Amino acid sequence: MLCQICGKNEANVHLTxxxxxxxxxxxxxxxxxxxxxxxxxxxxxxxxFLLGLAAPPEGAKAExxxxxxxECGMRIADFKKLSRLGCxxxxxxxxxxxxxxxxxxxxxxxxxxxxxxRHPATLNIPPSLEALKKSLAAAVAAEKYEEAARIRDQILSxxxxxxxxxxxxx
Amino acid sequence: MKALDxxxxxxxxxxxxxxxxxxxxxxxxRLARNIAGASFPGWAGDDESLRLQGELLRVxxxxxxxxxxxxxxxxxxxxxxxxILIERHLMSRDLGDRKKGSALIxxxxxxxxxxxxxxxxxxxxxxxxxxxxxxxxxxxxxVDNEIESALEYAFSTQLGYLTSCxxxxxxxxxxxxxxxxxxxxxxxxxxxxxxxxxxxxxxxRGLWGEGTDAAGNMFQISNQSTLGETEQxxxxxLEKIVLEINDHEKNSRLRLLEQKENQVRDHLGRAIxxxxxxxxLNSKETLDMLSALRLGxxxxxxxxxxxATIDELFLLIQPGHLQKLAGRSIGTEKRDLARxxxxxxxxxxxxx
Numbered sequence: 440m441l442c443q444i445c446g447k448n449e450a451n452v453h454l455t456x457x458x459x460x461x462x463x464x465x466x467x468x469x470x471x472x473x474x475x476x477x478x479x480x481x482x483x484x485x486x487x488f489l490l491g492l493a494a495p496p497e498g499a500k501a502e503x504x505x506x507x508x509x510e511c512g513m514r515i516a517d518f519k520k521l522s523r524l525g526c527x528x529x530x531x532x533x534x535x536x537x538x539x540x541x542x543x544x545x546x547x548x549x550x551x552x553x554x555x556x557r558h559p560a561t562l563n564i565p566p567s568l569e570a571l572k573k574s575l576a577a578a579v580a581a582e583k584y585e586e587a588a589r590i591r592d593q594i595l596s597x598x599x600x601x602x603x604x605x606x607x608x609x
Numbered sequence: 610m611k612a613l614d615x616x617x618x619x620x621x622x623x624x625x626x627x628x629x630x631x632x633x634x635x636x637x638x639r640l641a642r643n644i645a646g647a648s649f650p651g652w653a654g655d656d657e658s659l660r661l662q663g664e665l666l667r668v669x670x671x672x673x674x675x676x677x678x679x680x681x682x683x684x685x686x687x688x689x690x691x692x693i694l695i696e697r698h699l700m701s702r703d704l705g706d707r708k709k710g711s712a713l714i715x716x717x718x719x720x721x722x723x724x725x726x727x728x729x730x731x732x733x734x735x736x737x738x739x740x741x742x743x744x745x746x747x748x749x750x751x752v753d754n755e756i757e758s759a760l761e762y763a764f765s766t767q768l769g770y771l772t773s774c775x776x777x778x779x780x781x782x783x784x785x786x787x788x789x790x791x792x793x794x795x796x797x798x799x800x801x802x803x804x805x806x807x808x809x810x811x812x813x814r815g816l817w818g819e820g821t822d823a824a825g826n827m828f829q830i831s832n833q834s835t836l837g838e839t840e841q842x843x844x845x846x847l848e849k850i851v852l853e854i855n856d857h858e859k860n861s862r863l864r865l866l867e868q869k870e871n872q873v874r875d876h877l878g879r880a881i882x883x884x885x886x887x888x889x890l891n892s893k894e895t896l897d898m899l900s901a902l903r904l905g906x907x908x909x910x911x912x913x914x915x916x917a918t919i920d921e922l923f924l925l926i927q928p929g930h931l932q933k934l935a936g937r938s939i940g941t942e943k944r945d946l947a948r949x950x951x952x953x954x955x956x957x958x959x960x961x
Contacts, residue, residue: 511648523728525652527643527763527771530778537775541768544776546810547837550769552780553750555757 442468508532531577538581568594612679613690616697616719617933620921629738629920631907632858633851634787634827637698638745638844639734640753641772641781643763649773650710650726658710658726665725666712668759674752675716675723683711689938692929698736700724721752728773729781731756740851742784742844750840769836779836784844786851787816791826791904792861793854795869795876799828802857809850810834817896825896825923826904830854866908877905881914884952889945895926895952914956922955 442450448468507514513525515536524530530537541548571594578587629635643649647661670678681694683704691705700713704727711726724732733752735745763771769779777783793799803813810833815823830851832843865873880901883894890898903919905911924930926948932938935947953959 510646511652513652521651523651523773524649524775526648527645527765530765530768530771540775541778541836544834545779545836546834549767549837550765550779551837551842552769552782552839553753554766554769555762555764556754557757557761 440466442466444468445470506532528573531573532580534577535580535582568598612681613693613933615679615717617693617930619719620924629916630740631903631916632789632855633740634789635698635736635738636741636745636787637734637736637785638742638749639732639783639785640749640770641729641777641783642731642733642753642756642770643772644730645761645763647730647763649728650707650730651728651773655709661730662710662712662726664760665730666714668756669714669723669725669731672752672755674748674755675714675721677717679715679717681713681715683713684708687938689929689932692927693933694929696924696927696929701727701732703727721748723752729777740786740848742786742848746782746784746840746844776833777835780838780840780843782835782840782843783831784847785829785831786847788828788830788851788854788858789826789900789903790828790854790858791900792858792865794823794826795865795873796861798857798861802854806830806850806854809846811847811850817893824893825900827896827900827923862904862908873905873908874910876901877910880905881911885956886953887949889942890926890949890952891941891945892926892928892948895948896923899923899926918955922952925951925955 440450442448443466445468448470450466450468452467452469452472453465508525508529509532510528511525513529515533518524518529518533518536524533538548571590575587575590575594578584578590644661644665647653648657650658653661666680669675670680672678681690683691686694686705691700694700694713695702695705697719699715699719699722701724704711704713704724707726711724714723714725716722720736722734722736724734733749733756735749735752737745765771770781772778772781790799790802793802806813812831812833814829814831816827816829817824830847832847834843880898883890884898884902899919899922902911902914903916906914906916906919925934928944931944931947931951934951935943939947
């Protein structure tokens, strides 16, 4: 496949971006990708591109400098000072920073104990779009790209489902 | 406060007179839980804490597993009243330092206590004398189920129950056992035991001070890790180690008698002398002397004395309880006088 911008070189950077519920696939060569400001080597910026639905690419840099939890406003510097998180969402927002910490503190990194009886996972209710977006952010932050892609597909199918409902209310 | 009078006149659940063992004093299981979508108490503003407190109190004061509870709002308690609740192991010092929006809900027999807006939204504990972890877990599990049917907890499939401090995430469980270990301390073996237990992912802390300086030779053994294992596995590991420490303590008491009987008798005699005749006694000295007497009773060297009397004193000689008995807030020197007098009265049945 040839690059969709220059039409000359072989496309070896493949991106999927979502804008206004529309999936856009981009196939670029490395040179054109670089010209567009997509750093091929740094997974963080590819992931922020992947996360186009959560944050615009131009916001990615500012976010990295002083990333704050969207729910409660806590920043990683606050956590380092207080050793306490601000709210449950902080676990997803600071997943990358917390991972090594949790590994050192605990016997495992995955919960194996009691679950709330009415927790969505236990009730087998598909997770909400909001929850999916949060887990996508967490997966990307933890650099789990395969999982991120899987969640992204879930979001797409959830959104197309919702769209279909809107189109045919009866 | 009337509710506190009720408490002070009954034995504490953690050192229940006549039920606590000679070595294993008491057990506790605590769960940390938070409400979905709300900031953790340390990060929430006063308004949010107060709003949440209302909701939490409404649910947590109507539990079938904790009927007709006592409710203490931190903003309404005096320092002395808080001290009493802390000394009885019903709440943490951290909760006592908080004001707006924080509260303690207590079953009248002290077997269940729920802290609202401490470090987490809800910290619930079940407490009982002796080694009783399995039953305590079941008891607190059903309290937790009841609360969960009314409130939505912050929970993730990956990380379990989400807590303010990452050290509690997952099960949110902290199981602990209080042990009286004078044998290991006197045989200079306590530090080895602490090191070995630490390697098993468990923590050993002195109840009043650390290591060999732990006043009264009272230690608390608890789990560190809360993520990656089931509650049963965590409790099982703690229980197994507690029973091993129990055996070590028994052995060290026997060796103490074999190798150092004269020293033990001397230590005991001096303790009785000081406790029954001192005019002023500070906390640390008193706890150490009571510990010696408690050991002497178990070794059969102190006929005529009862462990129950000593266990009651461990609680009553603490500053909050002493001041409650005095009926007012008193300074250190007067407390030392009151402490010595109380002990003479309890041990001799009269003042001398």
